[in-house]
Amino acid sequence: MEWYNIVIPIVTLLVGGVVGFLVGVWYLRKQMEKMQNDPAMIQQMAKQMGYNLNKQQMNKMQGMMKNQNFMKNNNKKFK
Numbered sequence: 464m465e466w467y468n469i470v471i472p473i474v475t476l477l478v479g480g481v482v483g484f485l486v487g488v489w490y491l492r493k494q495m496e497k498m499q500n501d502p503a504m505i506q507q508m509a510k511q512m513g514y515n516l517n518k519q520q521m522n523k524m525q526g527m528m529k530n531q532n533f534m535k536n537n538n539k540k541f542k
Contacts, residue, residue: 498528502525505524506521509524
């Protein structure tokens with residue numbers, strides 16, 4: 464049994480795991496950006512979690528999400 468028959472599957476597994484993680488993070492960020500601008504998506508997510516948001520709670524949640532995105536963008540500029 465050659466050494467590369469053991470090393471190649473291990474390296475492939477590690478690279479696949481890292482790439483899968485990065486794609487998952489990218490997808491989640493895109494979904495969160497979409498959710499910021501679409502109150503129906505926020506309401507749907509809250510219902511799936513067992514919450515029923517009223518108008519005031521919805522506005523507060525949207526504001527928190529936009530503020531978080533604003534702070535993240537500002538931090539990138541200063542680094």
